[in-house]
Amino acid sequence: MTRLTEQTLAALPETVERPRYDRTALKPGIVHLGLGAFHRAHQAVYTERALAGGDLRWGTVGVSLRSAETRDALQPQDGLYTVAVRDGTGDRFQVIGGILRQLVAPEDPAAVLAALAHPDARIVSLTVTEKGYCHRPATGELDESHPDIVHDLANPQAPRSAPGFVVEALRLRREAGLPPLTVLSCDNLPSNGHTVAKVVRRLAELRDPALGAFVAAEIAFPSTMIDRIVPATTDADRAMVAAALGVEDRWPVMTEPFSQWVVEDHFPSGRPQWEEHGVTFTREVGAFETMKLRLLNGSHSTLAYLGYLAGHETVAETMAAPGFEPLVRALMTEEVSPTLPDLAGFDVAAYCEELRARFRNPALRHRTWQIAMDGSQKVPQRLLGTIRDRLAAGQPFDRLALGLAGWMVYAAGCDERGEPIDVRDPLAGRIREATQAASTPEALVAAYLGFGEVFGADLPASEVFRSAVTRQVARLREAGSAATVASTAAG
Known part of the structure; x- marks a missing residue:
């Protein structure tokens, strides 16, 4: 069966929502760590609405921190994939076009750092699960004995952990005189912005007290609350999407109609106008x-x-x-x-x-x-x-x-x-x-x-x-x- 690509978008059934904007004009304003199903069914959908509204500064560079599976599926599809919204009344389909590139951190950490240090980047968002922050869940503190943290302290230019990539990127941007990134956690952590701030600041401090002081003074870590059920995609799901679209999508995501995103509004370097597309901004998440x-x-x-x-x-x-x-x-x-x-x-x-x-x-x-x-x-x-x-x-x-x-x-x-x-x-x-x-x-x-x-x-x-x-x-x-x-x- 023909694959979902830029060339096959026009042949999709009219009932399938798809990108109508110029994807070649997208800027890499967001770097997302943890390019899994949840991000692609949740935050990427809200950002897609902003892109459809004409603000093309917020394309996403997606980073997988462990496996090449998502990159290998999406790259031949020009980064396109399908969101299938399912309930007892039927299925609705949308093709998402906002992911510009897909990187695999273990293969090329330098490419990930280059994306994070790009002048157009303004936000680094994360869905790396609770364990991806290398912290102690009972206290919220950085686990300084975690093998990835030990590695990142010894090899800061080739990090393995999400905090390691964030800290090195902030250092690079600081040295280059670029605007600081906003660090936006979208994982289920208590007070996730405060928890991630604590982890990142401590790692930066361990590397260099001056860098730690810079992170504490200049970097924003807004807290968020995210909610959408996103089950793992099965071969049966892929077959269902292919039958509906008439083309093959190797990595669609399944989800429910309900979606909620509550965000603390603290983005010193700018953000999409997500509030126009269903996101709730508040002072206290x-x-x-x-x-x-x-x-x-x-x-x-x-x-x-x-x-x-x-x-x-x-x-x-x-x-x-x-x-x-x-x-x-x-x-x-x-x-x-x-x-x-x-x-x-x-x-x-x-x-x-x-x-x-x-x-x-x-x-x-x-x-x-x-x-x-x-x-x-x-x-x-x-x-x-x-x-x-x-x-x-x-x-x-x-x-x-x-x-x-x-x-x-x-x-x-x-x-x-x-x-x-x-x-x-x-x-x-x-x-x-x-x-x-x-x-x-x-x-x-x-x-x-x-x-x-x-x-x-x-x-x-x-x-x-x-x-x-x-x-x-x-x-x-x-x-x-x-x-x-x-x-x-x-x-």
């Missing part, structure tokens, strides 16, 4: 971010771990199983919502109902295994912060503890049928080693609480916390996830 992390992401992770253990492949399948929707509803309304900061004028109850409807979307085959990845980096923000607030208020947190227990059983690497689980987590090896001899729920929880980078010092010292989580681990081991969830909902 934190309340929105906390709401999303705790309600959406916390519920999503709970569904992923318990759903996977119960034998469910997707979130929608999990939501349809006995007890799971009542569990999530009670988790949201009874345990999470009372911990949220004030959101004047925002209808939290309606937001929770909208989340549950999104989780039920049968057109999105969002795999529980995919969501379950990198739990050691996610649970501190998605579950533990809420648990800490419940503990401080002397309030129960049984459903939160059940979600956490689901992660502990899952990450130990053996499912309820005795089959191995393909656990993808930065701490997977250490967790397996620490838990392999844990024959009792008490021993399993004790093994996990030894990971200070996840649980800090306070939670392991809390007998209330330890007891609540141990009780839920025991239930999962004795009855299994499906029966435990069903009985929790019934109770």
Whole structure:
């Protein structure tokens, strides 16, 4: 089948939205680190609207920090790809044209640094997942012993990590007298702008105190809150897109109709007029971010771990199983919502109902295994912060503890049928080693609480916390996830 390219755009069905602007006139105003599915279904779509409005200063140079897979798929397609928006009412398709080039950092770090140091660049945005910041999730501090950070301090002109590339780019721009980049994190980190600022400033300071002082004084790190469900693309998805477009797209992205982006408006060197295209700008992102992390992401992770253990492949399948929707509803309304900061004028109850409807979307085959990845980096923000607030208020947190227990059983690497689980987590090896001899729920929880980078010092010292989580681990081991969830909902 003919490939999606500039030459084949005109032959697409009229129902397919496509670039109508002059792509040859695009300027490389944004360098994006982490050219994965989420960025291409979220921030790139908002930027595409700005480009369609005529502001061509904001083309994107996309950088993959690990794999060449995305570059190899998009380069023969002139950087074009399809966003398929799916729900129970049908599918809608848009071809995105704003990605100018695709780079692979391990192949050519110098090319990445050259893109970041280009005079037209104004923003470096990131979707590198929680683990990509080389920080300690429990504290938000730079992990100075991280192998990539050790490498980047020894080889600053050939970095491996996202913070390493950012720091070296800021140094290059400073020496060249270029406007400073705005560093825009779009990952699910608590106060992501403040967290990334802390990491980048510390790395810059370790390299050169003067560079650290410059970063602290001159570089903007606006916080953001992002929300859109983007499942992994399958071969069936590719076939569906090819049938709809009449051309082959090797790397389309699937997503839902809902999309939200809340951004702190602090861009000293300029930005697209995203607010004209659906982005909410605010002085304080934190309340929105906390709401999303705790309600959406916390519920999503709970569904992923318990759903996977119960034998469910997707979130929608999990939501349809006995007890799971009542569990999530009670988790949201009874345990999470009372911990949220004030959101004047925002209808939290309606937001929770909208989340549950999104989780039920049968057109999105969002795999529980995919969501379950990198739990050691996610649970501190998605579950533990809420648990800490419940503990401080002397309030129960049984459903939160059940979600956490689901992660502990899952990450130990053996499912309820005795089959191995393909656990993808930065701490997977250490967790397996620490838990392999844990024959009792008490021993399993004790093994996990030894990971200070996840649980800090306070939670392991809390007998209330330890007891609540141990009780839920025991239930999962004795009855299994499906029966435990069903009985929790019934109770």
